[in-house]
Amino acid sequence: MSQRLISMNLPEDVLYEIDALHPQGQAIEGKLKLNLAIGLFVSKDISLGKASELAEKPLSEFVSILNHLNLPAVEYTDEMYDDDMKFKNSYKNKRTKS
Secondary structure, three states: OOOOOOOOOOOHHHHHHHHHOOOOOOOHHHHHHHHHHHHHHHHHOOOHHHHHHOOOOOHHHHHHHHHHOOOOOOOOOOOHHHHHHHHHHHHHHHHHHH
C-alpha cells in the first residue's frame, strides 16, 4: 500500500486520552492509526481487511480488538437470518421426506 505523510494539530487533552486508552509502549502513531481504522470500518467507509491493514494488525488481532470493544466484525442482518432459516427448514423437510 502506498502511503502519504500527513500532519495535523490535535488538542493535548485528546492526545492524552488516546494515550491512556491503549496499552503502554505503543507509539501514538499506532494508536491513532488503530482508532482511525476502527472509525472508518464502523462507519463502513473501508472494509475489514483494509481496516486491519491501516491499523497494521493481523486480521485476527483486529477482529479481536473489535470484539473487545463490542463492535461486530461481520454484520449479520435480519434478511440473512431469514435466508438461513428458509434454507434450514427446506433442508429439514427434504431429510424428513426421505
